[in-house]
Amino acid sequence: MAAGAIEPTGRMPEFERVRDRNLLRRFHAGDRDAFTEIYRANQRAVFRFALLMTADESKAAEVTQDVFVWLIRNPASFDPSRGELGAFLVGVARKLLKKRFSEEQRWVSLDESAPYCSLSADPGVEDLVRLRRAIAALPERYRAVVVLCDLEGKTYEEAAATVECRIGTVRSRLHRARALLARKLVGRECPA
Amino acid sequence: MSERLIAAMNRLAAECADEQPPARIEAALLKEFDRERRSRRKSSWALAAGAIAASITVALIFEYPSFTKRAASGAPVSSDIRESERPFVPIPYLAPPSPYERIQVVRMQVPVAALIAAGLRMRSADPGGRVEADVVVGQDGRARAVRLVSNFN
Numbered sequence: 154m155a156a157g158a159i160e161p162t163g164r165m166p167e168f169e170r171v172r173d174r175n176l177l178r179r180f181h182a183g184d185r186d187a188f189t190e191i192y193r194a195n196q197r198a199v200f201r202f203a204l205l206m207t208a209d210e211s212k213a214a215e216v217t218q219d220v221f222v223w224l225i226r227n228p229a230s231f232d233p234s235r236g237e238l239g240a241f242l243v244g245v246a247r248k249l250l251k252k253r254f255s256e257e258q259r260w261v262s263l264d265e266s267a268p269y270c271s272l273s274a275d276p277g278v279e280d281l282v283r284l285r286r287a288i289a290a291l292p293e294r295y296r297a298v299v300v301l302c303d304l305e306g307k308t309y310e311e312a313a314a315t316v317e318c319r320i321g322t323v324r325s326r327l328h329r330a331r332a333l334l335a336r337k338l339v340g341r342e343c344p345a
Numbered sequence: 346m347s348e349r350l351i352a353a354m355n356r357l358a359a360e361c362a363d364e365q366p367p368a369r370i371e372a373a374l375l376k377e378f379d380r381e382r383r384s385r386r387k388s389s390w391a392l393a394a395g396a397i398a399a400s401i402t403v404a405l406i407f408e409y410p411s412f413t414k415r416a417a418s419g420a421p422v423s424s425d426i427r428e429s430e431r432p433f434v435p436i437p438y439l440a441p442p443s444p445y446e447r448i449q450v451v452r453m454q455v456p457v458a459a460l461i462a463a464g465l466r467m468r469s470a471d472p473g474g475r476v477e478a479d480v481v482v483g484q485d486g487r488a489r490a491v492r493l494v495s496n497f498n
Contacts (some may be wrong), residue, residue, distance in 0.1 A: 185367075185382075188378050189371070189375065192371060192374060196366055196371075197364070197366075199366075200366040201364050204361065205361060206481075213366070214367055216438075218370045218373060219367045220376065221374050225374070226381060272347075272349040272350060272353045273349070274351075274352070275352070276356045280353050280356075281353065281360065282358060284357055285357065292423040303354050303358070304354060304357060304361065315433060332352060335350055337435070338347075338349075338350060339347040339350060
C-alpha cells in the first residue's frame with residue numbers, strides 16, 4: 154500500500170472462514186439470528202465504503218440497506234469458496250453505487266464547481282471536507298481503488314477481487330487517481 | 346504522493362474507522378428478512394402442490410396414453426353406441442365419483458398393460474395388446490371405472 158494510510162488487513166484466518174460458512178448455512182436455512190450476525194459483522198465495512206464513495210451519509214445508508222436487502226433476496230448468490238463475504242458485499246455495494254452514479258450523472262452538484270485548494274500540512278476539518286469532495290468527484294473506477302487501497306487498507310489483490318479487475322489495473326488506476334487528487338489538492342492557493 | 350495528501354488520507358481513514366450506519370437500518374432489514382421468509386414458505390408450498398399435481402398427471406399419461414388423448418379432446422361416447430351388458434369396474438384405490446359429480450364416458454383403445462398397472466385383473470390377456478373399453482372420467486379428468494367392450498385379442 155503506497156499511501157500508507159492504514160495497515161493492510163491481510164487474509165482472513167481459517168477459524169473466521171469456518172464461522173462465516175456456518176453463519177451462511179444458518180442464514181440459508183432461514184435463521185434470523187444468523188442474518189443479524191452477518192449484518193453486524195459487515196455493516197461497517199459496507200457503510201464506510203459507500204460513505205467514502207459518495208461523501209454523503211444518507212446515500213451511504215441507503216446503499217448499505219440495499220446491499221443487505223439484495224443479500225436477503227439472493228441468499229445463494231455468494232460462494233464461500235470464491236472469497237470472503239465482506240469483500241463480496243463491498244463488491245455488491247460498488248455495483249449498486251455504479252448504477253446510482255450512472256442514473257445521477259445528468260445532475261451536477263453546484264459544489265463541484267467550487268475551486269479546490271491546497272491541503273494544509275496538519276489537516277483540519279476543512280481539509281478533510283475538501284479531500285472527501287475531491288475523492289467523490291473522481292471517476293468511479295479511480296475512486297473505488299483509492300477508497301479500497303488508501304482508505305480501507307485493502308491489498309492490491311483484495312481490491313482487484315472487489316472491483317473485478319487485474320492487480321496491474323488496480324496499480325495503474327491507483328497511480329492515476331492519486332495524480333488527479335494531487336492536482337486538485339496540492340500546490341494550489343486557497344482563495345481569500 | 347504528496348506528504349500533505351498522505352497526512353489527509355490517514356486522517357480521513359482514521360475518522361471513518363468508527364463510522365456505522367443508523368440503527369434503523371437493522372430493524373428495517375429484519376422486517377424485510379421476515380417478509381421474504383414468509384413469501385418463500387408460501388412459494389415452497391405452492392411448488393410442492395404443483396409437483397404433486399404434475400406427478401399425478403404424468404402417471405396418468407404413462408398409464409393411460411390413449412385415455413388422455415381422448416379425454417383432452419373432450420370426445421365423449423356418442424349416444425348411438427350400444428350399451429354393453431357388462432358392468433363398469435371401478436379402478437382400485439381411487440375414490441368413486443361423488444353423487445352429483447359430472448362424469449363422461451369415453452370409448453377408447455386401452456393398453457392391457459395400463460389396465461394391469463391400474464390394478465385390474467385381466468384374464469388371459471396379452472399384456473402387449475389393446476382392448477376397447479368405455480372409461481368413466483370424473484370432473485377432475487381422472488379415470489374412475491372401466492367397462493370392457495371388446496374381447497381380448
